Amino acid sequence: MLETKYDHKKVETGKYDTWKNNGYFKCGDTSKEPFTIILPPPNVTGKLHLGHAWDVSIQDIVARYKRMNGFDVLWVPGTDHAAIATEAKVVKKLKSEGINKYELGRDKFLDACWDWTREYGGNIRGEWAHMGCSLDYTKERFTLDDYSVNAVNKVFIDMFNKGLIYKGKRIINWDPEAKTALSNEEVIYKDTKGAFYHIKYYIEGTDDYLDVATTRPETLFGDTAVAVNPKDPRYKDLIGKNVIVPIVNRIVPIIGDMHADMEKGTGVVKITPAHDPNDFEVGNRHNLDRIVIMDETAHMTEETGKYKGYDRFECRSELLKELEDKELLIEIEDIVHSVGYSERTDVMVEPYLSEQWFVKMDQISKDLINMQQDKDSKVNFYPKRYEKTIIQKAEECYDWCISRQLWWGIRIPVWYKDDEMVASVESPGEGWVQDPDVLDTWFSSALWPFSTLGWAMEDKSLFERYFPTNFMSTGYDIIFFWVFRMMFQAEQFTGKNPFKDCYMHGLIRAKDGRKMSKSLGNGVEPIDMVEKYGADSLRYYLTTNSAPGLDLRFDEDKLTSTWNFINKIWNASRYTLMNIEDIKEIKFNNLSFSDKWILTKFNSTVKQVRKNMDRYEFQNVGSELYDFIWSDFCDGYIEFSKFNTDNEGTKSTLLYVLTGILKMLHPFMPFVTEEIYQMLPIKNCDSIMIDSYPVYDKKLDFKETLELMNSVREFITKTRTYKKDNNIGKDCKYTFRCSGDKEIENLICNVLKLDIKNIAYQEEIDTLEKLVLDYNNNDFSANIEFYYSISLEDREKEKEALNKQKEVLESQIARREKLLSNPGYVNNAPKELVEEEKNKLENEKKELETVLWKLK
RNA sequence: GGAUUCUUAGCUCAGUUGGUUAGAGCAUCUGCCUUACAAGCAGGAGGUCAUAGGUUCGAGUCCUAUAGAGUCCACCA
Numbered sequence: 066m067l068e069t070k071y072d073h074k075k076v077e078t079g080k081y082d083t084w085k086n087n088g089y090f091k092c093g094d095t096s097k098e099p100f101t102i103i104l105p106p107p108n109v110t111g112k113l114h115l116g117h118a119w120d121v122s123i124q125d126i127v128a129r130y131k132r133m134n135g136f137d138v139l140w141v142p143g144t145d146h147a148a149i150a151t152e153a154k155v156v157k158k159l160k161s162e163g164i165n166k167y168e169l170g171r172d173k174f175l176d177a178c179w180d181w182t183r184e185y186g187g188n189i190r191g192e193w194a195h196m197g198c199s200l201d202y203t204k205e206r207f208t209l210d211d212y213s214v215n216a217v218n219k220v221f222i223d224m225f226n227k228g229l230i231y232k233g234k235r236i237i238n239w240d241p242e243a244k245t246a247l248s249n250e251e252v253i254y255k256d257t258k259g260a261f262y263h264i265k266y267y268i269e270g271t272d273d274y275l276d277v278a279t280t281r282p283e284t285l286f287g288d289t290a291v292a293v294n295p296k297d298p299r300y301k302d303l304i305g306k307n308v309i310v311p312i313v314n315r316i317v318p319i320i321g322d323m324h325a326d327m328e329k330g331t332g333v334v335k336i337t338p339a340h341d342p343n344d345f346e347v348g349n350r351h352n353l354d355r356i357v358i359m360d361e362t363a364h365m366t367e368e369t370g371k372y373k374g375y376d377r378f379e380c381r382s383e384l385l386k387e388l389e390d391k392e393l394l395i396e397i398e399d400i401v402h403s404v405g406y407s408e409r410t411d412v413m414v415e416p417y418l419s420e421q422w423f424v425k426m427d428q429i430s431k432d433l434i435n436m437q438q439d440k441d442s443k444v445n446f447y448p449k450r451y452e453k454t455i456i457q458k459a460e461e462c463y464d465w466c467i468s469r470q471l472w473w474g475i476r477i478p479v480w481y482k483d484d485e486m487v488a489s490v491e492s493p494g495e496g497w498v499q500d501p502d503v504l505d506t507w508f509s510s511a512l513w514p515f516s517t518l519g520w521a522m523e524d525k526s527l528f529e530r531y532f533p534t535n536f537m538s539t540g541y542d543i544i545f546f547w548v549f550r551m552m553f554q555a556e557q558f559t560g561k562n563p564f565k566d567c568y569m570h571g572l573i574r575a576k577d578g579r580k581m582s583k584s585l586g587n588g589v590e591p592i593d594m595v596e597k598y599g600a601d602s603l604r605y606y607l608t609t610n611s612a613p614g615l616d617l618r619f620d621e622d623k624l625t626s627t628w629n630f631i632n633k634i635w636n637a638s639r640y641t642l643m644n645i646e647d648i649k650e651i652k653f654n655n656l657s658f659s660d661k662w663i664l665t666k667f668n669s670t671v672k673q674v675r676k677n678m679d680r681y682e683f684q685n686v687g688s689e690l691y692d693f694i695w696s697d698f699c700d701g702y703i704e705f706s707k708f709n710t711d712n713e714g715t716k717s718t719l720l721y722v723l724t725g726i727l728k729m730l731h732p733f734m735p736f737v738t739e740e741i742y743q744m745l746p747i748k749n750c751d752s753i754m755i756d757s758y759p760v761y762d763k764k765l766d767f768k769e770t771l772e773l774m775n776s777v778r779e780f781i782t783k784t785r786t787y788k789k790d791n792n793i794g795k796d797c798k799y800t801f802r803c804s805g806d807k808e809i810e811n812l813i814c815n816v817l818k819l820d821i822k823n824i825a826y827q828e829e830i831d832t833l834e835k836l837v838l839d840y841n842n843n844d845f846s847a848n849i850e851f852y853y854s855i856s857l858e859d860r861e862k863e864k865e866a867l868n869k870q871k872e873v874l875e876s877q878i879a880r881r882e883k884l885l886s887n888p889g890y891v892n893n894a895p896k897e898l899v900e901e902e903k904n905k906l907e908n909e910k911k912e913l914e915t916v917l918w919k920l921k
Numbered sequence: 922g923g924a925u926u927c928u929u930a931g932c933u934c935a936g937u938u939g940g941u942u943a944g945a946g947c948a949u950c951u952g953c954c955u956u957a958c959a960a961g962c963a964g965g966a967g968g969u970c971a972u973a974g975g976u977u978c979g980a981g982u983c984c985u986a987u988a989g990a991g992u993c994c995a996c997c998a
Contacts, residue, residue, distance in 0.1 A: 069958070254997090261998085279998055292998090325998080334998040341998080402997055450925070454993080457924070461994075541993085571926095576933085578991085610934070610946090615926075616991085620933060626946050629960050640957035677937085684935060688945065703957075782964085789952075789964055818955085877942080884941070889978025894940060902941085 067642065067744070071635035073599025073628070077736040081194045089754055090199045092139035092531070100136035101534035102128055103514050103564075104200065105547070106208060109144035110151060110185035113192035115573045115581070115607075115619065116540055118591035122604040123538045123570060123683070125198050129732040130678055131535075132199070133758040139531050140199060141517050143206035144189060146182070148474040148506040149243050149409040155181050155473070171472050178473045195595050196604065197735045199754070204527070206517045208509045209475065216516035217475045217509050218490045220558060225479070225488040229425050229557075230467070232479075232486075236342040237466050239417030240407040241363035241377075245470040246421050248505060249463065250546050252405040252414050259402050261330065263395035264388060266291055269307040269316055275300075276395055278330035280402060281340075282388070283381045286313055286369045287358040290336040292347060295321030297332055310335075311393045312384070313370070320351050339418040355418060361470075363415050377415070422468035422477060422502070430459040433553045436562060444552060447568045447681050448614040451544065458549050465550075467505045474503030511550035514563035537564040540572060541614065568681050571616035578618055589619055601734035602627040608733065609687025630691060631737055634730070637699050638741045641723045644706070645716045648746050653721075653765070656714040658808055659705035661767040662774035666697050667722050668766050671759045674729050687733075694726055701778060708815040720747065725759040769844070776845035777809060781816055784849060787838045790866065793851050798825035798833070803847035813847070825852045836863065837919065841911045843904050867920050874913045881906045 084090060092099070102124050107117060124140065132138045155178050156166050166174055193200060206212050224230040238247040262282045265274040277291060288310045293300035304321040317336075324347050325334045338348025339355040348355060358368045365372045365380050372380045388394040405414040434456055437443045446452045468477060477500040480487050487493050509516070514537075518528040533555070539548065548567060555563035574580060575587040582588065594603050606627040611617040656664075670693040677685040702722070709715045724745060731738040731753050742753035750756040780803075787793070801819060803810055813819070825833070833852040840847045881902060884890055891899055 067957090070960085071958095277998080281998085330998060336998090343996095343998080400997095404997090454925080457994075461923095545993090572992095612935070615934095618933065620947085622947055623933075625960080629946095629958095632960060633958065636958035636961090638957085643957070680937085682937075685937075688935065691945080699957085700962080704962095786964060880941085884979090887978055890941085891978085893978060898940060 067635065067639040067741075069636070069639070071628075071632040071737065073601065073631070073737070074596075076740045077197075077595075077599055077601070080736050080739055081197060084199065084752065084754060085194075085202070087752070089752060090140075090201050091203060092137055092201050094137045095530075097135055097137035099531050100128075100131045100138045100536075101518075101531040102138070102140045102536045102538075103517060103534050104140065104142050104198075105537075105539050105543075106143040106145040106206075106510065106513065107189055108147040108150060109182055109189070109207065110154070111147070112188055113196070113591055115589055115591050115594075117192075118196060118594075118603060119570060119573060119607045119617070120538055120540065121193065121196055121198050122608050123568060123681075124536070125196070125604070125735070126608060126683065126732040127536050127538070127681070128199050129735065129754060130758065132754065133728065133731070133756065135757070138199075139201055139204065139527075141204045141206065142190075142193065142198075142200040142202060143513070143517060144186065144208070145506060145510060146208045146474060148469055148471050148503060149240075149245065151178060151181065152471050152473040153243060153410060166472075174472050192592060195592060196600050199735075204517070208506065208513075212519060212522060213509050213512070213516050214475055215521035216512045217504065218478045219521045220512060220554065221478055221504070221508075222488040222490070223558075224424065229429065230422060231425060232420060232422050234418065234420045235423075235466075236340070236345045236416045236418050237421050238405060238407075239361070239363075239415045239419070240410055240412060241361065241415050242410040242412040243407065243471070244361050246417075246419065246466050246468060247407060247414065248466045248507070250507075251408040253408050254403040254405050256401050257404040259400055259404070261398040261400055262385065262388075263331070263398065264311060265393045265395060266308040266311065266333075266335070268303065268319075269309055275303075275308060275319075275333045276331045277333050277335050278398070279335055280400070281381075283365070283372075283377055283384055284337045284340045284358065285310055285335060285384075286365070286372075287337040287339050287356040288315070288317055288335045289338060289348065289353040289356060290317050290320050290351060292320050292322040292325040292334050292336050293332060294323065294325040294327045297325070297327045299332060311391070312387060318351075320347075322347050322350065341416050345418070357418060359415065359417070361417075421466050422504075423464040423466055426462040426464050429553045429557060430462040432556055433459045433549075436552075436556050442562060444562045444564060445566045447566060448612075451541065451567070451569050451614070454544060455549055455552070458545055459553075465505075467508050468500075468502040469505055470501075471503050474506065475509055476500070477502050477504060507546055507550060510547055511554040512558075514551055514555055515559055520559070532559065532563075533561045534564045536566050536568065538568040538570065541569045542572060544569065566681070569614050571611065571614060574616050574618050576618055576620055581619070589621075594621075594624060598624050598628045599631070599736070601631055601737045604735075605630070605687065605733045608683045609691075610684065612684055613681060630695070631734065633695060633699060634726070635737065635741070637694070637703060638723060638727075638744075640703055641719045642744055642746075644710045645720050645746060648713075648716050648720060651717040651721055651747060652713055653717055654714055655712060656718065657705075657709055657712060658770055658774060658777075658806070659702060659709070659812065660712075660714050660718040661770040663697065663702040663722055664718060664765040665767045665771045666693060667725055668761055671725065671729070672761045675758075675761075678732075683733075686729075690726075690729060698722060698726065704816060705812060708812065720745065724748070727753060728756060728759050773805065773809075773844050776840075776842040777805070777813065779842070780840045780845070780847050781813065783840060784817055784838060787836075788851075791836055791851075791863065793836065793853075795820075796823060798823050798829050798852040800825050800830065800850045800852075801848070804845055805847075809845075825850070834860075837915075839912070839915045841908050843908065864920070867916055871913065871916050871920070874909055874916065878906065878909050878913060881909065 104124060128138050128140045159166060159177060221230060238249065238252045240247050259280050261278040261280060263276050263278050264282060266277050267274045275291060291308050295301060295304065303319045306319050307316045308319055310317055324343055325332060336344045336347050336353060338344045338353050339357045356368055358366055359377060360366055363377045365375045367373045407414055437456060478488055478490050479500040480489060480493055480497040482497045514534050515528060515532055518532050519525055520528045551563045555561060579585060591603060602624055606624045610623060670689055673689050674686050706715050706719060727738040727742050739753050742748060799819060803813065829852050836851045838849045885902055885906065
């Protein structure tokens with residue numbers, strides 16, 4: 066027997082290991098159709114946050130749903146080495162021990178990284194277990210294992226040989242703290258307080274100067290020109306003349322270039338080709354020198370003279386003093402402008418001239434766009450608008466900087482000897498030196514959908530069976546980092562898209578709508594929520610409380626409501642189990658009206674739920690199930706069944722519907738549904754997770770009963786309201802007639818507790834005052850009269866109520882008559898709707914008649 | 922500058938291909954410890970669906986504009 070209260074801790078203990086040990090998470094039944102999901106790999110040393118909890122819940126729901134629908138489901142777990150993040154942590158740790166990364170050397174540093182990974186890695190596995198994720202651990206991968214490394218090498222070498230990967234000297238985004246290049250996606254732009262510094266650049270041989278406005282005065286050491294717009298009447302005559310760069314006193318030309326915007330600043334812009342991407346382009350057009358004035362740690366080089374060794378910010382403040390002293394500073398204008406910061410280290414990104422590896426994107430992007438235009442081969446996004454986002458990204462693509470000046474990662478498989486350069490995993494021979502850099506973590510992540518399946522391994526059987534994958538779920542924040550790149554790499558190397566459906570969920574925010582962050586201290590740990598409410602509650606809450614692609618404000622009160630819902634299910638199960646203990650088999654004979662009604666309702670719920678599950682509309686599934694279980698099954702059917710517990714058909718219906726409810730809920734609430742399933746007197750399988758998902762059953766669809774019972778329920782509610790409005794107590798004498806079967810009459814009397822002792826005698830009918838409630842619907846009508854001595858006051862109250870009712874009815878009738886006399890509506894609207902309107906109008910008219918009669 | 926999302930009850934959110942009386946949770950009011958559940962039951966109250974136009978027989982839903990809020994991309998000397 067179940068306890069009276071649901072205890073999530075008790076329920077969730079032990080089940081995960083049982084499932085896992087019984088092999089329910091493993092794929093491999095080749096008699097079934099495969100269905101593959103690849104888990105987006107979290108940072109190996111990271112921990113589960115609410116966003117992950119949401120993400121894995123969605124995937125587990127799909128995995129369990131598909132498994133119950135007869136698919137051979139493979140859900141691949143894995144983790145990511147997270148190059149920059151991990152390396153930064155290890156560097157910090159070593160530093161605290163007084164060890165410098167470079168002094169330690171590459172090999173020993175990597176050992177330290179592996180130690181770190183082993184020490185802090187693997188926690189995430191326990192968290193997947195807490196959440197109930199049905200992952201196939203026999204296929205677990207890591208971005209630095211052979212599956213991944215082999216694929217990365219193979220892809221890199223192939224792209225290198227095709228010319229899709231090249232090495233180039235460019236201005237890239239540089240993180241001076243991590244001392245590595247970054248891709249454009251890894252730069253976060255933030256509004257920052259700064260200033261326009263107006264500096265005098267004297268025109269050579271004159272006392273005139275140009276007012277040059279810059280936000281970064283310290284870069285003047287690298288100036289090799291000053292540009293004006295060739296159409297700018299203010300300055301066009303100056304083109305060809307020279308100016309003197311202040312402090313360094315370098316003579317540089319005034320050039321005409323469209324880059325100079327007449328509207329912006331003073332219309333004069335200093336050109337620093339080695340420290341600004343736009344200036345770099347200008348420099349190329351005008352053949353300007355590139356003077357590097359900062360090193361890899363953003364400290365000034367010897368080009369800056371006495372400022373050598375200064376940090377970039379120190380240099381700025383000292384330089385400004387000097388400019389002021391020398392009366393070269395015209396003014397300082399405060400502005401707010403957006404400045405790039407490193408996604409990982411949060412330091413200000415420095416545009417930096419260096420040699421890096423790039424993926425050439427133009428053709429690849431075109432291939433992606435073509436693929437997306439083909440209905441059969443494209444990725445279906447949920448919600449659909451992300452298809453457009455992807456296409457837009459592809460259209461405005463720029464080359465992807467993939468080299469990182471780090472050690473923790475997959476090393477670039479390129480070897481050098483003198484002027485020669487060869488791409489190869491192994492050294493081509495004596496005297497060859499490998500490129501020191503590693504690849505962007507996202508380069509390996511991009512291959513994840515096929516690398517994990519053994520695409521670059523000898524045994525390709527998994528790849529052949531389970532690729533392309535079926536379902537991908539992730540937050541919209543990494544669409545460019547990851548989804549886009551997975552798509553083009555799979556297209557380039559497998560000729561197919563990596564997944565058929567891609568579900569994008571939003572971000573989790575704090576209750577007030579702000580982002581959850583450490584600095585605000587408003588973060589919520591999913592594991593704490595699991596502890597407090599159970600994984601079942603958390604999963605259901607996260608997945609049914611928002612529409613696809615939209616953010617979710619985390620609200621613990623709603624989690625409580627979800628817990629209450631589970632407690633409700635628990636108690637409905639408790640009731641059911643108490644009443645079906647002796648059942649031998651499910652037999653639908655001698656079904657009562659209410660049995661037929663709930664079976665019909667159940668059937669239509671199954672239909673709706675399946676439809677929405679197939680479209681990943683989980684919020685709809687959630688409300689369908691909530692409504693059916695709470696309003697129909699518990700408040701409606703269970704109450705009816707209480708007067709019918711000896712009936713075999715009713716027992717069968719209770720068990721059948723409860724079993725179906727558990728199965729439909731199982732993908733959302735795996736633990737509690739398994740707990741209750743195990744107590745069912747009749748069940749097909751050892752575990753609910755290997756049982757089948759409910760299907761619509763035509764034999765159990767009783768449409769007429771549905772309508773009749775809806776009327777009966779409406780009558781019951783109306784009677785209750787009526788009694789309450791008129792202060793009619795339990796002992797009031799009554800008479801009752803209804804059009805339905807004797808069974809219906811009994812049901813109503815039972816539910817409304819119309820005590821047989823209180824039926825009014827003829828004498829009472831003749832002498833006492835009465836209150837009458839008439840109910841008319843085309844398939845059911847009922848009349849109930851209550852007899853008692855009525856006061857004048859009550860009589861007035863009743864009259865008032867009737868008048869109000871009259872008004873409402875009259876306006877409704879008028880509205881409906883107008884509607885039905887509109888030929889446009891009658892001709893164009895669906896016939897059933899028109900019929901229904903007509904019926905309603907009829908009933909309202911009848912009702913109005915009674916009200917009018919009573920008023921007399 | 923380009924794209925995109927949101928604006929629905931006091932609060933947080935649902936609302937399928939347009940179908941006429943817009944739903945839920947929480948909060949609130951009334952009455953109930955009825956033996957599955959008081960973390961519950963029964964019955965209420967609460968909304969001119971941001972604004973203004975348009976399409977349509979019919980608009981929360983489609984179109985246009987406006988206002989406010991958010992996000993992404995590009996630019997930012």
